Amino acid sequence: MSEETQHVPDLTDIREGDILFDCPYCGKNMAIESAGAGLMVPCANCGKAVQVPIPDSGTPEAPVATVPRPEIADGDDPQATIQQLDAALAMANQQIDRLLAEKEALQERRAFLEQIRITNSTRLERIAAELASLQDALDRALVLLAEVRTEKPA
Ligand SMILES: [Zn+2]
Structure with a gap:
């Protein structure tokens, strides 16, 4: 193996900023430096051409206006993350109660x-x-008025 041109690193040598993705053919976990976004690379496992995903290029998610999304940053304490999720869930439940x-x-x-x-x-x-009945009364009154005008004897 002397080819160095299209080397796709294994998960063993992931660096900060690398794009992590799975081969759509064999499911192999792969990592490539961010400069490789959008490129076609051969899968390290099955050798098929795979497009490296472009981070944050997808359609934006529909905004969830009422429930704050917990921000999960790298290196967060998982316990804190669970607490944030619990808080978000409690808030969502309150929203549901209010809506009901x-x-x-x-x-x-x-x-x-x-x-x-x-x-x-x-x-x-x-x-x-x-x-x-008002209309009827009016009609009768108009007839009487007409009779008055023509001076007919009653
Ligand atoms: Zn593959």
Whole structure:
């Protein structure tokens, strides 16, 4: 093995900033220096051409507005990370409780409005009936007025 041109290092010699990825064909864990991003390299295990992923080039994740994402940095104490995740989970649960309470309140409000709508439609029917009789009275008054104008004997 004298070829040094396309050497893909094993996990044994990962350096800071290296891109870590798996071969899509054989699943071999590979690492390559960041300058290799986007390049086609032969897999160290199966020899197939594999494209080195470009870090942070994917579509951005949909923002999760209400639940803060715990920041997991290199070298973080795993215990602290678990605590951060627990806190985020507790916050998410609070959000869910709040949303459920809100939904319940909205359902009550909707039932209330439905009741008002029924009451109001009864009122509107009565108003329409009153207006109809008012129209009749007006029509009769106009006939009488017309008779007055033409000076017909009653
Ligand atoms: Zn492979």
